[in-house]
Amino acid sequence: ALDSSAVLHVSEWAIRSVSHIAATRADFADVEKAGLMQKNTKPMEFSTHKAMLNRLTAQVNKLEAVSVRVPRKKKELRTRLAADEAEDDPGEMFLARMKPKMSKLSELCDRIGNDDNDVSEQFEDFETAMEELSKLISYASTCAKPIDQGALRLACRKLIAAADEAVEYKEDVNARDPYKNHYESMAEAAASLGWVVSPAPVKHMTDYKRIVSIYTENILASYIELGCDEVHSEYSEALNTVVAELYDYVEQEHPAGLKWNYAKGSTPLGYKAARTLTMPNAHVLADFVELMDIQLEAYVYASEFLGGKIAEQARKLVDVFEQEYEMLQAAQRKPRPKGLAEMKMLFTPTMHEIAAVMSVSDAAANDDRLSLHLRTVAEAVGVLTWPVVLDITPLNYVVDIQSGLRTYFERFRLQYKPPKGAAAHPTAAFHLKWAHALRDLVVGVKTYVHVHHEHEMEFGTGHEKTEVRAALQKKEIKAALDQLKAANAKKRKKSWTAGATKGPLHGKIKPATHPPDGTNHGRSSSSGTSGGASKTSKGGRTTARR
Secondary structure, eight states: OOOHHHHHHHHHHHHHHHHHHHHHHSOOTHHHHTTOSOOOOSOOOOSSHHHHHHHHHHHHHHHHHHHHHSOOOOOEEEOSSOEEEOSSOHHHHHHHHHHHHHHHHHHHHHHHOSTTOOHHHHHHHHHHHHHHHHHHHHHHTTSOOOSSHHHHHHHTHHHHHHHHHHHHHHHHOOTTOTTHHHHHHHHHHHHGGGGGGOSSHHHHHHHHHHHHHHHHHHHHHTTTTTTSOHHHHHHHHHHHHHHHHHHHHHHHHOTTSSOOOOSTTOOOTTOOOOOOOOOTTOOTTHHHHHHIIIIIHHHHHHHHHHOHHHHHHHHHHHHHHHHHHHHHHHHHTSOOOSSHHHHHHHHHHHHHHHHHHHHHHHHSOTTOTTHHHHHHHHHHGGGGGGGGOOSSOHHHHHHHHHHHHHHHHHHHHHHHSOOTTSOOOTTHHHHHHHHHHHHHHHHHHHHHHHHHOSSSOOOOOOOOGGGHHHHHHHHHHHHHHHHHHHHHHHHHOOOOOTTEEEOSSTTOEEEOOOOTTOOOOOOOOTTOOOTTOEEEOTTSOEEEOO
8 A cells, every 4th residue: 555665665774774783783794795784765766566576575685684694682481471581591490499409308318218118219200300390491481382282292201201200109109118108299299290281380289289298297197107217207398398399489480381482483383373263054052062962971971981989070060061051041142241250150150060070089089099080070171161261262271271181191091001012901991981082072172162262252142042953953964965975976986097088988988999000909880880980779879989
C-alpha cells in the first residue's frame, strides 16, 4: 500500500542504522569499505517495477551482510513471558546452591556405608542424577522447548536413567533390612527430580518432600534398632535439608515449569506454527459424549480387569466426566461469565469430583504395588481442569500435562515390558493395556479441547442435549461413507504396465507383443482376413485387432 520509493527509502535507512550498530559494537573497519555505510537520503525513482525490485533485492542482500557482522548477546534465560540476560550458567548456579547441603549428606552417607549396606553407593547415583539435572537446566537455557516429544524425551533421558539407578535400591531391599528406610528416603528424593517434566513442579516437590519426611521419621523411630548411633538422625536431618533446598529452588526459579529460552534466535529447527484443528460435523456436546463412549469406556474396561482401588478410582473418574458434561451443557445456554469468580462457581461441582479421584491416590500406602497406577491417574485427571486455567491457553495446559505424564508411562514400560530373553510378568499385558487406555484418554481430551476450546472455553453456542443423538448419527454416516469410498477407490485402482497397450474391452490392459521379424502373428478371423481387418463378436460388437 506504500509508494515504492518510500519503501526503498526506509530500507536504505535500515541499512545505515544496522551498519552503525555493527560499527559501534565491534571494530569492523571493512563495514564502511564494503559500501554499507551509505549516506544517500533522497528517495529514488524507477521507470519499471523490475528495476525497483532489483534495487530492493540489492538492499536486502546488504542488510543480511550487515546482520552477520553484528555480535549476538550472550545466552538468554526466560520464562513464558520475558527474557532476562543471564551472565552465569544457570546449571552451575544450581550446583553451587546445592553443594553445601550435598557435601554434608555425602559425608554422612560415607559414615553409614559399610559392607552391610549400599547407602553410600545409592548416594553416588543420586549425586549423578543431580549433575544430570544441572546439565539439563543449562541446556534448557540455550534453546527453546523441543516441539517434537521424542527430542524432549531424548534431552531428559540421562536424568531419568540416573534417577532410576537410585530408585532401584528401594525395589531390591529386603523388608527386614534395618536400612530399608534409608534406601526408600533416598529413592524418593531421586524421584523428586522428575519435576522437570511435571505440569505443576511446586506441587510435585511438595508431595515428594512430604514422602521423604515420612521415611526419615521412620529412621528416627528405629533409632534403637540402628544401635543408637546419632549419625542416622543427622542423615535424616541432612536429607530433609537437601529436599527442602530443592523445593525452594524450584519454587523460586521454575514455578511454572522448567525454563526454556524462547528468545529470538533460539527457536528450534523444524518449528511450525500450530494449526487450528477442524473436524467435519463437529459438535461441542456430541464430541464429548463420543469421548466418554470410546476412550473413557475403554479405560474403565481395562481398570475392571485390575480391580481393587484402580477400579474404584476409574468409577470416580467417570463421575468427573459426567459432571463436566453437565457443566458444558450449562455453558452452551448462557453467555460467557464476566469474572473468574463466576467461572469457578460453574466449575466447582467438577472440582469436588476431581478431589474424590485424587483422594483414592492419597489414601494408598507408599509401598502399595499399585501406587504408581493411582498416582498416574491423580496427575492425569488434571487435564479436566482446562476450563479455569490462567495465563495459558486450555490447549497448551493439556499439552503440558500430557508431557508430564510421559515419565509415568515410561516407568510402566520399564516395569512391565521385560528385556529380551527374560520372562514376562504374568499380568504385564493387563497393566500395559491399562496404561495405553489411560494415555489414549488423555489424547482424546487434548483433541477435544483442540477442536472446540483451543484458546478459551466456548459459551452461548446454543447447542442442546437433544441434538447429541442426531449429531452422533451424522458422524456414523459420514464415517461409513468414507469407508465405502476408500474401499471403492481401492477396487478401482488400475495397475498400468509399462509398454502395454489398450485391449478391446473397456480399456483392459494387455501386454504389447512385437515379434523380432516385425511380422504380425495375430490370430486370423473366421473369414481369413489380415491383421488390419475387423470381426463381429457374438454380442454384435465390432472390435478391431492388430
